[in-house]
Amino acid sequence: MRQFRRMAYPYIVWISLLIVTPMLLILIYAFTTTGNNVASIRFSLINFEKFFSDVIFLDVLRRSLVIAVVTTIICVIVGYPVAYIIANSAEEKKFTLILLITIPTWINMLVRTYAWLGILQDDGIINTMLGFLGLGPLKMIHTSFAVILGMVYNFIPFMILQIYTSLTKMDKSLLEAASDLGANKVQAFLKITLPLSLPGIISGITLVFLPAVSSFFIPKLLGGGQYVLIGNVIESQFLTSGNWNFGSAISFIMAVIIMLSMYITKKIDRGAEKGEEA
Amino acid sequence: MKKIVSVLLIVILAFCGCSSKTSKESAVEKYGSDTLKFYVWGEYIGVDTISNFEKEYGVNVIMEYFDSNEMMYTKLQSGDAYDVLVPSDYMIERLIKEDMLQKLDLSLIPNISELADGVKNLAFDPNNEYSVPYFWGSVGIVYNHNNVPKDEIEQKGYSILRDTKYSGKIYMYDSERDSFMVALKSLGYSMNTDDEKEINEAYEWLVELNNTMSPVYVTDEVIDNMANGLMDMAVVYSGDAAYILSENEDMSYCVPKEGTNIWVDSMVIPKNAENPKLAHEFINYILTYDASYDNTETVGYASTNGDVLSDMSGEGGDYENNEAYLPRSNYESDEVFNDNEFLRQKLSELWIKVKASK
Numbered sequence: 001m002r003q004f005r006r007m008a009y010p011y012i013v014w015i016s017l018l019i020v021t022p023m024l025l026i027l028i029y030a031f032t033t034t035g036n037n038v039a040s041i042r043f044s045l046i047n048f049e050k051f052f053s054d055v056i057f058l059d060v061l062r063r064s065l066v067i068a069v070v071t072t073i074i075c076v077i078v079g080y081p082v083a084y085i086i087a088n089s090a091e092e093k094k095f096t097l098i099l100l101i102t103i104p105t106w107i108n109m110l111v112r113t114y115a116w117l118g119i120l121q122d123d124g125i126i127n128t129m130l131g132f133l134g135l136g137p138l139k140m141i142h143t144s145f146a147v148i149l150g151m152v153y154n155f156i157p158f159m160i161l162q163i164y165t166s167l168t169k170m171d172k173s174l175l176e177a178a179s180d181l182g183a184n185k186v187q188a189f190l191k192i193t194l195p196l197s198l199p200g201i202i203s204g205i206t207l208v209f210l211p212a213v214s215s216f217f218i219p220k221l222l223g224g225g226q227y228v229l230i231g232n233v234i235e236s237q238f239l240t241s242g243n244w245n246f247g248s249a250i251s252f253i254m255a256v257i258i259m260l261s262m263y264i265t266k267k268i269d270r271g272a273e274k275g276e277e278a
Numbered sequence: 279m280k281k282i283v284s285v286l287l288i289v290i291l292a293f294c295g296c297s298s299k300t301s302k303e304s305a306v307e308k309y310g311s312d313t314l315k316f317y318v319w320g321e322y323i324g325v326d327t328i329s330n331f332e333k334e335y336g337v338n339v340i341m342e343y344f345d346s347n348e349m350m351y352t353k354l355q356s357g358d359a360y361d362v363l364v365p366s367d368y369m370i371e372r373l374i375k376e377d378m379l380q381k382l383d384l385s386l387i388p389n390i391s392e393l394a395d396g397v398k399n400l401a402f403d404p405n406n407e408y409s410v411p412y413f414w415g416s417v418g419i420v421y422n423h424n425n426v427p428k429d430e431i432e433q434k435g436y437s438i439l440r441d442t443k444y445s446g447k448i449y450m451y452d453s454e455r456d457s458f459m460v461a462l463k464s465l466g467y468s469m470n471t472d473d474e475k476e477i478n479e480a481y482e483w484l485v486e487l488n489n490t491m492s493p494v495y496v497t498d499e500v501i502d503n504m505a506n507g508l509m510d511m512a513v514v515y516s517g518d519a520a521y522i523l524s525e526n527e528d529m530s531y532c533v534p535k536e537g538t539n540i541w542v543d544s545m546v547i548p549k550n551a552e553n554p555k556l557a558h559e560f561i562n563y564i565l566t567y568d569a570s571y572d573n574t575e576t577v578g579y580a581s582t583n584g585d586v587l588s589d590m591s592g593e594g595g596d597y598e599n600n601e602a603y604l605p606r607s608n609y610e611s612d613e614v615f616n617d618n619e620f621l622r623q624k625l626s627e628l629w630i631k632v633k634a635s636k
Contacts, residue, residue: 060634122508142494225452225495226488228634240348240454241626242355 026255029248047249057233057250064230065257067144068213071151075159075208076201078152083163083200084193098164101157113150113221120146120222142224150218155211159204166200167193202269210258230254305336309556312337316560317353317360319344319543320498322413322579324572331563337556345497346453348626354378359550361557364412366543368455368615371402373546375617379408380547386558389565394584396607397542401614409544410561413579415516416540416605416612417456418533420523425510428530435534436464439511440483445491449504449512452495454629455615456539457484460513463536469613472620477628484632495633504529515541517579519602524578531602537611542582580605 033044051057086097104112119125120140127137140146170193178188216231223229230250237247305312316328320343328339342360344350347369354363354373365373373379384390390410397411419439421431425447431438439448439460450457459469461480471477487493496503501518503509505525514522519531545564547557563569570583575596580603581587587604590597597603606612 054631056631056634123506225450225497226493226633226636228630233630233634236630239352240346241630242348242352243626 079159087167158207162204371617411582447510521578
């Protein structure tokens, strides 16, 4: 046991260097006023006051949460059947199908999002084709539709893979038992497959919701500069305003929201497990 | 025969290898290093400008690009080292104030005598002690004259940007300075104001524009998108306008009657530059006729080299009939940005709120 403990030291150093230190810096910045000099820090809640007293920022936060929730729901609705089909297809097909899902993620996200820009633009591929058919140009770029599409496209592999894993781990004999006992296919799915894949859905939700709520380049590229989500506000505070304190405060607020949502999903997950046992 | 050829080839190859090596070594000897880090606006350099410099002096240029002065400042402040930067007037004023720039050794930049009259000894650096102008221009509106009548835009000025007739048809430039300049000028105020009431009025002006016109905020995309005629109007820098006009003949350029920002982007050497000697050489090179010509021909901004400027805008020049190329001079309401801390902080706070207010 002791030797194993020693093996964790490099990991602890790694974690404190790459995770704890930046988090601490964010915390320090968030609770202090301007000046990038750590020596002259003064405790203050002014950054939080600025955020919560401004209707515009609260509205941006609400908008970001709505977009992230919508993205997550679409990912579940679209991702689940895909995962189900892959999990139930023949063994040699499975590998190819999973490969098809993962291959796009080998390419940088930014590049893939740029590709959507070319597809959705007013003079992009879709509108050019519509033009040939004599149909009017559709306004797609710089809308909520484009942003949600971009997010679903970028994050859905996480959802599919999570659900797929939990589906393949499932014991198939349970389904046979169900049909022996007279359950039809729908009943078997609702009573057995769905509850057993719930952990996969929940970790998929976490993996989709977290990046969706804080993404800044997808709204920036596909939503245009006027589509401001909370990630864009944070980015602007660091990159253009140079107000690291306010940017850190918003990051901190986001971290709290994210931790809360993870806590809640964990709770649901545990509740579901308990439900199964009972 | 074959043998002789191969021997010859080897000799030539060896010779080539040697010569490139010596020029590299001599660069190191002469400047202390053979690498120059150049931090500049996107789409702001001629096609061959950099490769010619690299060939001529046997050095390597590492390019990095920024979208806004503020972004450049943040990077510089976080400790990144560059040899040559090209910020705008007000930012140079700030960098000088904050002691982040080196004084130039003008004896190493003899080509400074080539500067056009309009860009010598400007207010932000009266004796060109710190900065050497790179490009200059104004800000105005590029419009499609088939959809927006010339008389109307000339008569309405900036307020045409809030005419709901053109809703969904305009690009704004995603820069707090330039957007607030438009609003302040339209309201008849100075763009260097530090009156909070005037700034708030400008903020309301922009919020209304944001909420009624559904504008798209862009940076460099505006160049290609307007050249393709995607929108009817766009607030742009004159040089981008010159390029757009040369690509699409439906487009015209108007510098509104309420006045504009006459700006100058200049080359400076930051205090933490690793290779100041080569930086001086580079600045001197950019000022040569050939390099300036290449730059302005590709990019479309007004050259700071006097001869190039008059050749380009004069008879037979590339921009002879291009109304956007040559910045207007001596117009009373035109101003140059000053560095003003109060205004700077206000704008950076308000700009994200303008864009988010919907």
